[in-house]
Amino acid sequence: MDALELLKTRKSISAPFLAEPAPGEAELAEMFTIASRVPDHGKLVPWRFIVFRGKARTEAGAALAALYRRHHPEADEKRLEEERQRLARAPLAVAVVSKAAPHPKIPEFEQLLSGANAAMNLELAAHALGYAAQWTTEWIAYDEEAGRILG
Secondary structure: OOHHHHHHHOOEOOHHHOOOOOOOHHHHHHHHHHHOOOOOHHHOOOEEEEEEEOHHHHHHHHHHHHHHHHHOOOOOHHHHHHHHOOOOOOOEEEEEEEOOOOOOOOOHHHHHHHHHHHHHHHHHHHHHOOOOEOOOOOHHHOOHHHHHHHO
16 A cells, blocks of 8 residues: 555554454554654654553553543443453554653653654554554543553
8 A cells, every 4th residue: 555545545443343354563662663763853752552461451440440430420321341451452452652851952742743753653653554443542541540551
């Protein structure tokens, strides 16, 4: 597939529709290399990729559900189960964690945009290798304790 076709045909697929097989370790390494080829003023690399596969998905999901319950004591069991299964809805989950740091020459928003570009390149790399993907944020993207749970 050429680059223009890749860009024209990429689309998000909802997590419940993502199915095995997930990318293997070699494919993930290639995807992370591609994802890292983004504008990065100052070469700060203000992002990280954290992989959740197998049991790690449900373990992180259990911790996220407990955190959600602390924030929302009124949450019913159905909602808590959704949180427990958040990372297990797909055969593989990758957290793209972007953290801007104060810098005298590089604004924090540029660092965050670099992380967003890394996430987009990760999706494009998945598509190029024949995998579907979905970029989702929701509350865990904005909660510091959730960020610590995810690593």
